Amino acid sequence: AQSVTQLGSHVSVSEGALVLLRCNYSSSVPPYLFWYVQYPNQGLQLLLKYTTGATLVKGINGFEAEFKKSETSFHLTKPSAHMSDAAEYFCAVTDSGGSNYKLTFGKGTLLTVNP
Amino acid sequence: DAGITQSPRHKVTETGTPVTLRCHQTENHRYMYWYRQDPGHGLRLIHYSYGVKDTDKGEVSDGYSVSRSKTEDFLLTLESATSSQTSVYFCAISERSNQPQHFGDGTRLSIL
Numbered sequence: 001a002q003s004v005t006q007l008g009s010h011v012s013v014s015e016g017a018l019v020l021l022r023c024n025y026s027s028s029v030p031p032y033l034f035w036y037v038q039y040p041n042q043g044l045q046l047l048l049k050y051t052t053g054a055t056l057v058k059g060i061n062g063f064e065a066e067f068k069k070s071e072t073s074f075h076l077t078k079p080s081a082h083m084s085d086a087a088e089y090f091c092a093v094t095d096s097g098g099s100n101y102k103l104t105f106g107k108g109t110l111l112t113v114n115p
Numbered sequence: 116d117a118g119i120t121q122s123p124r125h126k127v128t129e130t131g132t133p134v135t136l137r138c139h140q141t142e143n144h145r146y147m148y149w150y151r152q153d154p155g156h157g158l159r160l161i162h163y164s165y166g167v168k169d170t171d172k173g174e175v176s177d178g179y180s181v182s183r184s185k186t187e188d189f190l191l192t193l194e195s196a197t198s199s200q201t202s203v204y205f206c207a208i209s210e211r212s213n214q215p216q217h218f219g220d221g222t223r224l225s226i227l
Contacts, residue, residue: 009155032213034215036218041220041221042220042221043119043205043218043219043220043221044158044205044207044218045218046215046216046217049215051213090157090158094212094213099212100146100163100165100171100212101212101213102160102163102173102212103148103160103216105157105158105159106157107155107156107157108157
């Protein structure tokens with residue numbers, strides 16, 4: 001079964017600083033990879049996805065992520081943090097168990113943005 | 116936003132009582148999922164459905180059952196609720212299993 005590791009359960013940055021949220025997965029075959037964001041008392045929203053093709057993926061709200069197969073990583077970045085980016089972020093990877101893929105989620109990283 | 120409605124949004128009940136949570140979609144998507152979210156655990160899959168009357172277990176299925184009698188509705192039942200099932204429950208849908216899932220707003224369930 002897949003496992004997803006998000007390094008750092010809590011990341012704090014200043015407004016305007018670089019955001020880097022780390023995600024590593026275990027897989028011997030290229031998976032499908034996703035980042036989701038969750039604002040307080042809401043469900044998860046898709047930020048971006050990697051399926052095939054270009055390894056640098058751009059998402060909503062200025063976020064992007066790069067799939068690095070050799071490092072089994074899919075880190076999320078944003079050049080300049082905004083107060084509205086404060087939320088919890090989840091990395092997820094597909095688990096190709098048979099004909100139905102299932103998502104395995106990391107435990108999440110809470111991003112705090114300081115003024 | 117994907118048309119997903121979870122009901123109820125909040126529920127408080129007692130240990131040993133049966134509880135049913137409902138997920139209703141208007142997107143006609145084939146796949147539907149139930150997750151629970153607990154601090155420090157992220158989201159964990161309980162059960163999922165890949166069509167009407169077609170369901171399968173997820174990572175944390177013990178103590179839960181599901182039913183899907185029509186495309187738009189996916190029910191999660193706790194036959195005899197326990198305090199360890201206190202959690203926030205999310206429903207998700209997807210058109211294909213390798214496509215992004217879209218989430219409902221969640222049901223906060225407290226079992227006393």
